[in-house]
Amino acid sequence: MSLKRKKVAIVGAGIAGLSIAYNLKKLNIDVTVFEKSSELRDNGLGFLIMSNGMGMFNQMGIENFIKDKGNVIEKFVSVDKYSNVLKDSPIENCLAINRSNCINAVYNQLGEESVSFGKELIKYASVEGTDQKILHFKDGSTFTADILIGADGISSKLRNGLYPDHPKTEIKEKEIVGVAHIPELASKLQNTFYKVINLEEGVNMGLLPSTNGEIIWFIQFNENKIKTPGNSPEELEKFSKDIVAGLPLEFQEVIFASDFKQAFLWRMYDVDILPSFHKDGIVLVGDSAHPLLSFTSQGVNSALEDAHILANLLYNNPDSKAVDLFDKFDQLRRPIIQEAINGGRLILDQFLHPEKYSNFEVPFVEHGAK
Ligand SMILES: Cc1cc2nc3c(=O)[nH]c(=O)nc-3n(C[C@H](O)[C@H](O)[C@H](O)COP(=O)(O)OP(=O)(O)OC[C@H]3O[C@@H](n4cnc5c(N)ncnc54)[C@H](O)[C@@H]3O)c2cc1C
Numbered sequence: 617m618s619l620k621r622k623k624v625a626i627v628g629a630g631i632a633g634l635s636i637a638y639n640l641k642k643l644n645i646d647v648t649v650f651e652k653s654s655e656l657r658d659n660g661l662g663f664l665i666m667s668n669g670m671g672m673f674n675q676m677g678i679e680n681f682i683k684d685k686g687n688v689i690e691k692f693v694s695v696d697k698y699s700n701v702l703k704d705s706p707i708e709n710c711l712a713i714n715r716s717n718c719i720n721a722v723y724n725q726l727g728e729e730s731v732s733f734g735k736e737l738i739k740y741a742s743v744e745g746t747d748q749k750i751l752h753f754k755d756g757s758t759f760t761a762d763i764l765i766g767a768d769g770i771s772s773k774l775r776n777g778l779y780p781d782h783p784k785t786e787i788k789e790k791e792i793v794g795v796a797h798i799p800e801l802a803s804k805l806q807n808t809f810y811k812v813i814n815l816e817e818g819v820n821m822g823l824l825p826s827t828n829g830e831i832i833w834f835i836q837f838n839e840n841k842i843k844t845p846g847n848s849p850e851e852l853e854k855f856s857k858d859i860v861a862g863l864p865l866e867f868q869e870v871i872f873a874s875d876f877k878q879a880f881l882w883r884m885y886d887v888d889i890l891p892s893f894h895k896d897g898i899v900l901v902g903d904s905a906h907p908l909l910s911f912t913s914q915g916v917n918s919a920l921e922d923a924h925i926l927a928n929l930l931y932n933n934p935d936s937k938a939v940d941l942f943d944k945f946d947q948l949r950r951p952i953i954q955e956a957i958n959g960g961r962l963i964l965d966q967f968l969h970p971e972k973y974s975n976f977e978v979p980f981v982e983h984g985a986k
Contacts, residue, residue: 622646624930625751625761627737627774629656631663632902632919633767634722637730638676639927649726649767650751650759652736656723660715661793661878662824662832664689664809667709669917672924678725685721686713687826690807697814699864707809712824712832718916737773740764740898747897747938763938764898765926767919770885772904778895784885784907788839788968791910792852794879796870799829805866812863815970818842819859821867833870834910835859838968849876884909886961889954894942901926906953909960911967918956922949 624640626633629651640647651657665673665686673679689710694703723731736754743750743760751759766774775782802825811822818838826832835856837844845855853876860868885907893905902919925948929941966973 622762623648623760624763624765625650625749625759626765626767627751628766628768628772628902628904629653629723629731629733630767630769630902630919631719631722631916632904632923633765634719634726634731635672635676635920635923636765636767636901636927638722638726639923640930641726641730642676643927643931645931647730648759649731650735650737650753651731651733652754652768654734656719656731656733658716658719661795662826663713663715663718663916664824664913665711665713665718666913666917669920670709670711672917672920675924676725678721681725682713682718682721683711685717685827686711688807689809689824692809692811694811694813695864697812697817697863702813710809712809712826714826714830714832717827737768742897749897763930766898766900766904767902768904770903770907772900774898775890775900775904778898778900779890782887782890784887787884787886787909787964789836789884789909789911789964790839790844791834791836791882791884792856792879793832793834793882794852794856794871794874794876795826796831796833796873797829798831798869798873801866801869802826802829802831805831810866812867814863815967817862818968819863820967821860821863823866823870831870833867833874836910836967840968845881847881849879852876852879852881882910886964887957889950889957892943893946893949894939897939897942899926899938899942899945905949906957908953908956909964911963912956912960914956914960918953921952925949 624647626649629649633649637647637649673682691706738754739752740749749761749764805825818841820836822834824832845851856871860871887907893900901922908914926945
């Protein structure tokens with residue numbers, strides 16, 4: 617059966633699921649996204665859309681629309697704790713955007729009729745003698761799909777079902793992320809991604825000016841040197857205030873202006889590349905296929921690339937067997953994702969063990985990015 621007459625089901629309405637649905641729908645393919653939440657999960661703080669991600673928005677025809685919702689970042693400046701500049705370099709075609717603005721922008725372009733909310737996938741079954749899958753949702757409903765795409769994020773049920781023994785290791789670098797509303801500082805920083813590097817004490821902190829006077833911030837710390845706080849807003853606030861005490865004033869100002877009910881502690885995992893991004897006729901994209909370390913800045917950008925490449929493969933080969941196209945997708949994405957994994961691991965090692973590196977680049981966001 618030609619793809620034009622097939623039903624595509626995507627599990628998960630994050631940036632990966634919504635973008636692939638948008639790309640397929642533009643090509644007149646029958647696609648439905650199933651999201652477990654009752655509405656769009658547009659919480660979260662910010663994305664750094666790098667040039668490869670912007671390129672994907674360009675291909676989708678919505679680059680300018682997205683640009684309007686974010687703040688263009690033109691340079692990266694890192695300093696030491698005494699404000700001495702360590703690095704000052706341009707960044708090309710990069711955008712800081714609030715996660716909600718980004719997710720909503722793609723959702724609005726896709727159209728609400730393509731997303732079915734309150735549909736938590738709990739299991740699926742193959743229809744004998746066909747490539748079809750029957751999806752079973754927690755609310756008791758089912759859906760029969762000709763093609764099933766897993767975009768269900770970092771804790772993907774589909775990935776865990778397909779590869780139950782694939783190892784993941786919690787890493788010793790932790791991040792606290794938050795947002796502060798400081799219009800004066802945001803306009804002073806303007807288009808600069810500003811970061812302080814204090815490796816001896818095991819801390820980095822970054823400031824990303826976003827829209828409406830907001831500054832998205834993150835603290836990266838080395839758990840071998842600094843004890844991880846609890847998750848409560850009070851604990852995160854106390855911890856962050858202690859951390860910034862020795863850092864330049866801008867970083868202190870941001871922490872003291874933040875509402876810690878919006879901040880959260882991010883625990884990250886190092887995950888080897890999967891044996892294949894598809895199995896049993898199911899293909900995985902975005903974080904469900906390849907959780908990446910935040911150092912790579914590639915979580916959202918690689919999800920956008922996956923969405924573009926898979927949609928094009930499906931569209932350009934309507935009469936091919938889905939499994940052959942999934943193989944092709946795996947071949948195309950594997951070296952790029954492996955590079956991002958390696959890049960993330962190198963920066964992580966530099967961060968955790970600076971004494972091993974006599975001559976390394978200051979950990980920088982463009983590492984590992986395409
Ligand atoms: C709530 C949230 C906040 C985030 N905040 C940030 C942030 O501030 N900065 C940042 O850089 N990254 C953030 N991330 C991670 C970032 O969105 C991803 O790294 C990246 O964008 C890749 O997106 P994705 O679509 O693969 O996964 P995700 O964005 O994680 O989307 C996966 C989607 O699948 C849905 N889902 C999961 N299981 C099922 C199921 N069984 N059935 C149906 N649906 C299911 C989830 O509800 C979610 O909507 C956040 C993720 C989430 C879910």
